Amino acid sequence: MRYNALSILKQGLTGNKGWTPVWREPDPKPEYDIVIIGGGGHGLATAYYLSNKFGIRNIAVVEKGWIGSGNVGRNTTLIRSNYLLEGNQPFYELSMKLWEGLEQDFNYNAMVSQRGILNLYHSDSQRDAYARRGNAMHLTGSGGVLLDEAQIREKCPYLDYDNARFPIKGALWQPRGGSVRHDAVAWGFARGADMQGVDILQNCEATGFQIEDGTCKGVETSRGLIRAKKIAVCVAGSSGRVMSMAGMRLPIESHVLQAFVSEGLKPVLPGVITFGAGHFYVSQSDKGGLVFGGDIDGYNTYAQRGNLPVVEDVTEGGMALMPMIGRARLLRMWGGLMDMSMDGSPFIDRTHIDGLYFNGGWCYGGFKATPASGFCYAHLLANDAPHPVATKLRLDRFRRGAPIDEKGAGPQPNLH
Amino acid sequence: MIINHPLLGPRDAAEFVYLGDANLINRPEGLGDNAEDAMYDHVYLRDNPAGIHRELWYHEQGDRSWLVVTRNTLTHEVTSVELARDVARSMGRSR
Ligand SMILES: Cc1cc2nc3c(=O)[nH]c(=O)nc-3n(C[C@H](O)[C@H](O)[C@H](O)COP(=O)(O)OP(=O)(O)OC[C@H]3O[C@@H](n4cnc5c(N)ncnc54)[C@H](O)[C@@H]3O)c2cc1C
Numbered sequence: 001m002r003y004n005a006l007s008i009l010k011q012g013l014t015g016n017k018g019w020t021p022v023w024r025e026p027d028p029k030p031e032y033d034i035v036i037i038g039g040g041g042h043g044l045a046t047a048y049y050l051s052n053k054f055g056i057r058n059i060a061v062v063e064k065g066w067i068g069s070g071n072v073g074r075n076t077t078l079i080r081s082n083y084l085l086e087g088n089q090p091f092y093e094l095s096m097k098l099w100e101g102l103e104q105d106f107n108y109n110a111m112v113s114q115r116g117i118l119n120l121y122h123s124d125s126q127r128d129a130y131a132r133r134g135n136a137m138h139l140t141g142s143g144g145v146l147l148d149e150a151q152i153r154e155k156c157p158y159l160d161y162d163n164a165r166f167p168i169k170g171a172l173w174q175p176r177g178g179s180v181r182h183d184a185v186a187w188g189f190a191r192g193a194d195m196q197g198v199d200i201l202q203n204c205e206a207t208g209f210q211i212e213d214g215t216c217k218g219v220e221t222s223r224g225l226i227r228a229k230k231i232a233v234c235v236a237g238s239s240g241r242v243m244s245m246a247g248m249r250l251p252i253e254s255h256v257l258q259a260f261v262s263e264g265l266k267p268v269l270p271g272v273i274t275f276g277a278g279h280f281y282v283s284q285s286d287k288g289g290l291v292f293g294g295d296i297d298g299y300n301t302y303a304q305r306g307n308l309p310v311v312e313d314v315t316e317g318g319m320a321l322m323p324m325i326g327r328a329r330l331l332r333m334w335g336g337l338m339d340m341s342m343d344g345s346p347f348i349d350r351t352h353i354d355g356l357y358f359n360g361g362w363c364y365g366g367f368k369a370t371p372a373s374g375f376c377y378a379h380l381l382a383n384d385a386p387h388p389v390a391t392k393l394r395l396d397r398f399r400r401g402a403p404i405d406e407k408g409a410g411p412q413p414n415l416h
Numbered sequence: 417m418i419i420n421h422p423l424l425g426p427r428d429a430a431e432f433v434y435l436g437d438a439n440l441i442n443r444p445e446g447l448g449d450n451a452e453d454a455m456y457d458h459v460y461l462r463d464n465p466a467g468i469h470r471e472l473w474y475h476e477q478g479d480r481s482w483l484v485v486t487r488n489t490l491t492h493e494v495t496s497v498e499l500a501r502d503v504a505r506s507m508g509r510s511r
Binding site: 240241244249250251252253254298299300301302303307309342398399411412413414 | 417428429430434435436437456457459460461462463464465466469471487489490491492
């Protein structure tokens with residue numbers, strides 16, 4: 001069923017009784033061309049682009065819980081393409097372009113809202129770094145504007161400009177940055193893939209791989225063995241756990257990132273604001289809640305919850321940046337699993353096992369990447385060659401001495 | 417999380433800095449036959465298990481000792497804490 005104004009009108013007049021489920025709930029078939037493991041944003045986007053743009057439709061997505069139960073439904077929904085390095089920036093710009101046309105493309109309201117992102121700077125050296133980053137953004141046509149203090153005061157009069165330690169001096173502004181309704185992204189991609197015949201298999205956990213003579217021929221699941229020509233792993237925070245079933249060790253550690261949302265308030269934030277002197281970022285949801293977060297907890301974990309020291313650190317950052325946040329009451333907080341890589345950048349690659357492909361290492365920035373990740377992974381699966389903007393996102397890049405380390409922090413996952 | 421320091425008793429994990437897998441104390445020989453592979457493995461690849469994990473914590477805001485903490489990554493329960501120095505010595509190293 002296509003969604004449009006006419007169908008809303010028709011349903012409204014007939015008691016809304018004609019809406020059908022958004023995707024089917026099929027039983028697994030014994031064999032597919034491609035099985036995607038992980039029904040998060042990236043897995044569903046991969047299935048969507050494979051079936052809609054690359055003409056491969058005999059696909060299953062196996063998800064151990066329900067789709068959207070992972071990070072795609074837990075993140076703080078920010079999108080931006082303001083990276084610095086060659087291996088990343090063209091990829092994130094492709095993602096931004098796909099976001100811009102996504103709702104028309106998959107006929108679903110994902111509430112893509114480009115209200116802009118302000119990265120604040122507090123010192124001369126930080127200003128220089130942002131000027132450089134802005135120039136890198138212009139190379140990919142991503143747009144970036146360096147604002148001075150007066151220009152920010154106009155947008156956000158309530159920030160603590162004269163803070164004795166971290167006065168606000170200006171910001172790098174990307175007007176195209178913003179936020180997207182996260183679970184609608186999962187549902188929209190799922191619906192678009194399902195309409196092309198992709199089987200979305202929920203409550204179906206991958207428990208092992210069937211590997212014969214160096215070739216992966218199928219995946220064992222809680223709903224039986226499913227054979228496939230290609231198996232595409234796409235499980236974000238569970239990457240280490242799932243790839244260990246194929247005997248692989250990865251340049252990845254799993255960590256937890258926490259997020260927070262306040263009670264609903266009247267519109268106050270123009271877009272996304274990030275603090276440059278501590279790790280704190282904030283936006284306002286369409287319901288009015290202030291959505292904010294900061295650093296990962298910093299230790300290996302698969303528990304989807306964090307600890308109090310980071311809660312304290314994040315809220316201190318909030319108070320230092322915009323003291324008025326202290327008057328808002330916190331509504332909820334939660335955590336999600338991060339597949340933190342050794343350089344803070346992701347992987348979209350084949351493995352040394354034929355037929356087994358890997359997508360992961362998204363750290364805490366993988367939501368904005370969802371459409372491009374799906375598109376590039378679909379390209380790799382369909383053509384057995386990387387998409388031009390993803391040629392550097394390879395698993396062997398550390399062995400070749402070619403990390404993509406935006407922060408220059410070295411192989412220490414909890415510093416990226 | 418509370419880390420039961422072998423010398424100082426129970427301490428808040430916020431006093432520590434986390435490094436990662438305890439295997440990082442076994443730095444491979446840099447000039448051996450297989451040095452390149454071994455070093456790549458040591459620096460970049462991780463077991464990253466869901467369950468029991470032995471890991472290095474540094475007591476930066478305390479006595480500056482390195483500890484090997486055994487912790488469950490599914491529950492955050494800490495089951496044992498040793499001085500990294502003792503762990504290295506028990507493996508036959510001088511320090
Ligand atoms: C608190 C928080 C805030 C964040 N904020 C942002 C942000 O503002 N901007 C941004 O760009 N990114 C953000 N991120 C990061 C982003 O959410 C992730 O990088 C991204 O969602 C990961 O890709 P995914 O959607 O495919 O992951 P997921 O939704 O986690 O998908 C992986 C799926 O695999 C399934 N799975 C795991 N193991 C198995 C198995 N054995 N068999 C079958 N299925 C399995 C899981 O159940 C899960 O549904 C944030 C993350 C968190 C936790």
